[in-house]
Amino acid sequence: MTEPHAVWGYAVTARLSPDRLAGLSGVAGPPVRTVAAAGLTAAVSTVSLAEFGEQPLRRRLEDLAWLEATARAHHQVIDALPGPAIPLRLATIYRDDASLAGLLAQRQAELAAGLRQVTERAEWGVKLFAAERPAVADAPERAGAGPGLSYLRRRGHQLSAAEQARQADAVLAEQVHAELRGMAAAAQLRPAQAAELTGEPRTAMLLNAAYLVDDGTAARFAAAVRELGRRHRTRIELTGPWPPYSFALPGTGP
């Protein structure tokens, strides 16, 4: 008697020979294989319904250790696929191959257009951090001012300095984004990440953006990021190349 199974999807690619996926294993271990239909290929692997059925999956998604392992496994498969690929969101699961094949055929035109959009392009992540600022100098003391008035003056001075710094940060983030967006085929802004996650508790993240960049422009884009960091004397971080998660279909996303 066989255990009931389901099919976990990683990404949609153009026609792909199954042997190009040899040696690649997916979430929970089994090898990655292909489901082909309508000139498209989905990279998939078999998962057990006992673990990935609706109810067990809900429970497991609450477990951050399990989520991390699964997210990394999902990403590693997508990252290893040859050629352009449209990543599927985590936990896209089908009853069987036929069900997924039917979906590929049904959305063939849309998926093919999506693949054209990301062909010979990759996603690059850029994070811009606020510069570390020296402590605000006290306002000059005025002769004759009592301690209460002096305190209020000092506090007012600090607050307006903080407000100015905040505005300068916003302008900087906008400048950096405008310059990089100009070199990209598409761009997406994300919420800034929490300091606990970046391991940089001292400096605020001003910009967390994704850019879809032509492979031929990638080196120039990376150089521009470095140059922006130098010019503005601030930390700017480039990650990539990523599969085009943020540009999975033309016109999708916020």
Next chain:
Amino acid sequence: MSADPWAGTGVVRSGGGPQAYSAAAAGPQPGNLGDILERVLDKGLVIAGDIRVNLLDIELLTIKLRLIIASVDTAREIGINWWETDPWLTGDRDRPRLEQENRELRHRLAALEAGDPSD
């Protein structure tokens, strides 16, 4: 399909997935977990699967992820700070008791005020 789109671009692509290049630092660093989670959970193509698990329906997961991924400071600045008072998230088991006590005190205060019209 060409062998390696990165050949000749001067961009180093390691086999281990995306690397971070700090403009200031020399060596590449691995993309952090947040980078991966915000992509695989919040981005990527959504097409209907047969196993219906809407990630956004999973309240607990969503809360945890918002805490991890969204900038807590930014959220506070724009007034999203509900988790700071959410008894489940803060582990503030005393909260229901305090609320009960608060209600009782209000009740007694109202009774006292009603019973002493001269004040």
